[in-house]
Amino acid sequence: MAHDPPHDDAGRGVPPLLPWQPCLLAYGGGILGVEYLLPALLGLALLALFLGGLSPRVGPLKRAGPGLRPTGTKQIVALKKALELVKGRGMRPGLPALVAAFALGLGAGWLALPATPDAPPCLAAKAVTAVGRVVSVDPRPGRRLALVLDEVRLTGQDCANAPLPGRLAVTFDHPDLTPVPGDVLAATGRIRPTAGFANPGTTDFAFLRRLEGIFFRAYAKGGRGDLTRLATSDNPLALWRQALRDRVAAALAPPSAVSPATSLDDSAALAGRAMVAALLFDDKSGFAETDLELVRRASLAHTLALSGMNVAYVVGLAAALVLAVGRLMPRIYLRLPRPKLIVLAAAPLVVAYCWIGGGSPSLVRAALMFAAFGVMLLTGRDKALFDGLFLALAAFLIVSPLAAYSASLQLSALAVAGIALFWPPFARAISRIPGQGTLLRTLLVGGLGILWTSLAAEAAVLPLIARLFGDFAFAPWINLVWLPILGCLVMPLVLCGAAAAAVPGLGALAHTLLTAGADCCAWLMRGLAALDAQGLLTARAVLRPSAPELLGCYGLLAALALAVASKRPLPKAALAVSLLLLTGPSLTRGLEVFSQEVAVTVLDVGQGQAVAVALPGGQRLLIDAGGLFGSFDVGRAVVGAYLTDGRPPRLDMVIASHPHSDHVKGYVSLLDRFAIGTYLDNGGVPEGELGPALAEVFARRHIPTRSLAAGDSLNLGSGLALDVLHPGPDVDLSHNNGSLILRLTRNGHGLALFPGDAETAVLRKLAATGCNLQADVLILPHHGSSSSLSRRFYAAVAPKIAIASCGDAGHYPSAKVVEALARLGCPVLATKDNGAITVRLDGDGQVVGPETVRQGVFP
Known part of the structure; x- marks a missing residue:
């Protein structure tokens, strides 16, 4: 007689969730709800x-004579399930428990x-001196250091030993001293509040600092x-670590061995x-x-970020x-089984590696996760990978609730979960490969x-990576x-080399080991360069899923894991909602194609300019792409992030008003990663290294280019046109007054x-020609600088609203500019106060808005 076998999730590969574990997920969601309430709900x-869809169902027990003695296989199975429920195994928390855990997380966050x-x-003064103790050095x-100072006090100007609330972040460019945690430093300069780039759907860097x-x-x-050092650190661990860094640096490149x-x-x-x-x-x-970009495009950036993978290498060495x-001593296994011995041997090495790595949050979290897995192993639950993961997460979120916002923690947890979920079917598949014990097998x-491990981890983290970074660089092969070279060769060499460097008299051995590790790394980088030369390493921008789409992705991934690893019926309601969350936003956005509205968005890119224009029919064009000093890529992290928020990385037309870096530097990465219809500029030569960088991208991506001049007009369809009013002939196209002046009609x-960065002389001359300059929205020339003040020009434009794209590094927009426009009844908004500013112009020419990310006014 056929009968139902016992249903054993663990045997089929589905990790059984203990009752507290879903509550932990709800608790973490509540913490995230402090900033993202609707997605968390x-x-x-x-x-x-x-x-609800996975809740076990226990049928009634049939009586067999007096009492509750079950008979038959089905009754025995039912009794086992009932006992599991009594013990708490397989029991799912109800909605009230989840809501309570969510509320607890909300309160904790x-x-x-x-x-x-x-x-x-007193910070209104131009420069003050801040004295504080170094907390971290990154x-x-x-050649740049990111320092964090605590216990800061202010002196100079109107500050008389005034305390600075919170911590101070100091960017130290080309440092002439090496700070150590615990040092007391004095930083002299202008101190400003932390600021991010306030654009819809992009990373809020100010919140991360908070x-x-x-x-x-x-x-x-x-x-x-x-920056000056007032007192040296009294932290012996920090001093020892810095001494070890100096010894490793000397062993890697001793002066006598360096040949120019x-x-x-x-x-x-x-x-x-x-x-x-x-x-x-x-x-x-x-x-x-x-080099870092090469590593990113090879999808290997995680190998250079000290986290779980690096801790795994240390455990592998143990x-x-x-x-x-x-x-050498087989009898040692009689005292302690090999897995437990590995955990005990790895523990001090992991602690030492955390100290060497500076105790970064991601490294400490990885070490705590190893500790959780080690505890599970030592207590006999060596197969409970999920239990160890949840135990580590519980430790993180209870001790430091705000760790829930850490991207590295989220990615690490998802990667481990993906490996745990998708490893069992792979294990069953490879068990069928013949040749047990042979070298070939x-x-x-x-x-x-x-x-497979790479694929499983990539599948788990890919939706979140798309949301966080907006890039797709998939090269698991x-x-x-x-990974084998890094884990089996490089890491043992550098770890042993660092250990030798710490011992006096072993400098030669340290040099040999560390140099060998560096040589291996050099060959790895040469290999990446060779692959890149063949066009095999590509990274393209991708649509960044919105929060509902992200939840839908992970809902479908969870359903896929259940389908692969278990015979249990899928939770249909959860599957349907996941599909709705994934597809609903895209369908809603698709309706925008039928709108006749024009939306002009001046992005917050700091001291620079980038303006996105959305046109009927789904067309999008970008005028300038911002750009800051230093290595921060505004094009990738700010402009590109905004443009791909729920939308594909495609622009029908991009325009550079003039070739200054604060307007075109962001284009280097955008042109490389986006699908671009046409690139238009004023014909000027980009300054510095921007020219060769842009030329290389144009040639490699085969992007059509064209230079515009006064008299040109671009037909955008639906009655829309972009007219070029300037520059004419005999104009220096490489400077502000060679800027394109464009009028959208x-x-x-x-x-x-x-008007780009056109200055007063050009604006006056243009107004004097009598050409039609009227426009409802004026993007203030030269970020609202007084060098572009022209009352006659303002009167000819007669704007209903004026917008200045500027950062807080200068006095923009000028008070004179604001006053002149106020006399015309035109309000002025600035991105440094309001964040991104969007003005919508409907089919009848009515101005709707402005819409701002944050409210702000000029003092």
């Missing part, structure tokens, strides 16, 4: 639907989030006395040394931006040591295991070479005027 509802303080009045590419208690920022440059004609000219060799510093000390300052000892299984009516 949607996530809570989806979690409840999944749990709200209490942990630092309140935003008011700035001390080396950045381009999570760390950082509310103010300053800039210092080496060689001019901006050889290794220093070899960029791959320099990158190899930089990689050693990154793997040991989380120090990426030795990398060139081109495992190798245990196996070597076991070969071992190599085959090892290679497939690395590839590179991991087949990169609909059926002859002026909608918006874009």
Whole structure:
């Protein structure tokens, strides 16, 4: 007689969730709800639907004579299920428990989030001196240090030893001293409140700083006395770590071994040394931006960020040591099983690696996750990977609730979950491969295991990576070479080399080991360069899913994992809602194609300019792309992030008003990663290194280019046209007065005027010609500077609203400009106060808006 076998999720590969674990997810969602309430509530509802669809059903027990003695296989199975429910195994928390956990997380997050303080009045002065103790030192590419000071007090100007609320972030460019945590530093300069780029759907950098208690920022440059050390650190661990860094640096490149004609000219060799510093000390300052971009496009950036993978390498080294000892002393396994021995041997190495790596939050979280897995293993639950993951998450979120906002924690947890969910079917598949114990099978299984692990982890993190970074660089096959070399060769060499460097008298051994590790890294970088030369490394911008779409993706991934690993019926309601969340926003946005509205959005890009224009029929054009000094890529992190928020990375037309870096630097990465219809400019030569960088992208991507001049007109359809009013002949196209002046019209009516950085003389001359300048929206020329003040020009335009694209580094917009426009009844808004500003112009020419990200007025 056929009968139903016992349903064992664990045997089928579905990790059984203990009752507290879904509540932990709800608790984490509540913490995120402090900033993202609606998405968090949607996530809570989806979690409840999944749990409801998976709740075990226990049928009634049939009586067999007196009492409740079940008979038959079905009755025995029912009794086992009932006992599991009594013990709590397989029991799902109900909606009230999830709501309570969510509310608890909401409260914990709200209490942990630092309140935003008011700035001390004396900060209005041009320059003050801030004295504080160094909390952290983060080396950045381009010889730059990111310092965080605590217990800061202000002196100078009107500040008389006034305390600065919260912490101070100091960017130290080309440092002439090496600060250590615990040092007391004095930073002299202008101190400003932390600011992000307030654009819809993009990363709120100011909020991320707030999570760390950082509310103010300053800039210092080496060689001019901006930063001085008042007292050395009294932290012995920090001092020992810095001494070890100095010894490793000396062992890597001792002066007598450096030849200017050889290794220093070899960029791959320099990158190899930089990689050693990154793997040991989380120090990426030795990398060139081109090298880091190469690693990113190979989808290997995670290997340079000290986190779970690096801790896994350390644990692997401990495992190798245990196996070597076991070969020599087999009896050691009689005292303690090999897995537990590995955990105990790895524990001090992991602690030491956390210290060497500077105790970064991501590294500490990885170490705590290892500790959680180790505890599960030592207590006999060696198969409960999910239990260890949840135990680690519980520790993080209870001790530090705001860790829920950490992208590295989110990515690490998702990667582990993806591996745990999708590994069982792979394990069953490889168990059927014949040749147990042979070298060929071992190599085959090892290679497939690395590839499958990469695929499982990539599948789990890909939706979140798309949301966070807006890039797609999928090359898991590179991991087949990169990860074994990094884990089995490079990491043992550099770790042993660092250990030798710490011991006096072993400098020669340290030099040999560290140089060998650096050489291996150099060859890895050469390999990436060769692949890139063949066009095999590409990274393209992707649509950044909105919060509902992100939840829908993970709902479908969870359903896929259940389908692959279990015979249990899928929760239909949860699956339907996941599909709706994934497709609903796209369908809604698709309706915008039928709108006749024109939307002009001046993005917040700091001291620069980028204006996105949405046209009927789904067309989009971009006028300028911003650009800041330093290595921060505004095009990728700000402009590109805004443009891909729920929309594909495609622009029908991009325009550069003139070739200054604050207008065109952001185009370098946008042109490389977006689908571009046409690139238009004024014909000027981009300044500095921008010219060759743009030319290389044009040639490689085959982007059509064209230069515009006065008299040109671009037909945009639906009665829309973009008329070019300037420059004419005999104009210096490489400077402000060579800027394109563009007028967007609909059926002859002026909608918006874009004058670039044109200055007063050009604006007066243009107004004097009598040409039609009328426009409802005026993008203020030259960021609202007084050098572009022209009352006659303003009167000719007669704008209903004027917008200045500017940062807080200068006095923009000028008070004179604001006053002149106020006399015409035209309000002035600025991105530095209001964030991104959107004005909508409907089909009848009516102005709707403005819509701003934040409210703000000029003092």
